[in-house]
Amino acid sequence: MLTFNFRLKFFFIIVTTFMLFTVIGTLLHELGHIAVAKYFGYDTYLYYGSMSSKGNNNFTEEELCVWENFIEINSEVLENNSKEENLKLIEKEHKPLLEKFELQNKSFFWIRIGGPAQTILTGFLGLLILYLRKSVHKVGFKFLDWLGVFLSLFVLREAFNTITGLLDILFFGNKSFGGDEFIISRYLGYNQWLVPVITMILALIIAFYIVFKVIPLRYRLTFIIAGLVGGLLGYYLWFSHIGPKYFPVIEI
DSSP states (O other): OOOOOOOHHHHHHHHHHHHHHHHHHHHHHHHHHHHHHHHTTOEEEEOSSOEEEEOTTSOOHHHHHHHHHHHHHTHHHHHHSOHHHHHHHHHHHHHHHHHHHHHHHHHHHHHHHHHHHHHHHHHHHHHHHHHHHOOTTSSOOOHHHHHHHHHHGGGHHHHHHHHHHHHHHHHHOOOOOOSHHHHHHHHTTSOTTHHHHHHHHHHHHHHHHIIIIISOHHHHHHHHHHHHHHHHHHHHHIIIIIHHHHOOOEEO
16 A cells, blocks of 8 residues: 655655666676676676776687678578588587587576676675565665665566566567566577566566565655656666766776
8 A cells, every 4th residue: 555645854855865776786797797707707898888808718800700701602502401411510520519518608698697696696695685684564664675675676686687678579569578587588498578577577576575565664755756767866876977987997
């Protein structure tokens, strides 16, 4: 149940906090990718909204030229062959390149998982804090409780990614998406929407639990409005202005 008790001071505090956690959540998500990339031995770079990696598994310019020539010469055969037949042809002609590609493809898959895994694990960390605190039914809602709330809501990134994908279909007609969850689905051989929808449902379940079971009733309406304003405003400012202009590329 919502009450129409709007708290202006609390509103500005929550807006500011959501803006900060939008930035923190973005960078932690990218650090999740980076942690896995470092495990595979890549050099890694952190940007304001993404990361990149390079290492011994990357193709050299010479190898790329060899690969492009092979594709160009055999394009008609590759188009008509089955996947298994193409793999045999590539292995026969360029086995070292195929092995390198498969190794790189596998490492990139796990690197892709690193970001969403970090986001979801952070959400569960927030839930764990709330469980250990168990102060939902107490009179006071302290700093650790609010920390648990905001960490739990990191998972809303998963819902946001899927919803933006749906909007891309409706308004721009896009059919293929580059988000982590979509790429993970395609790599596993599933419909590209499977993983995004599952993670979105998980995120929404956690968010509804936090809002309607954890947030004290006297704060609930203001928190919902402030969360929407702070999250969207933080995303816009960081990705459109602050991040591109002021966040340096960091080698990690």
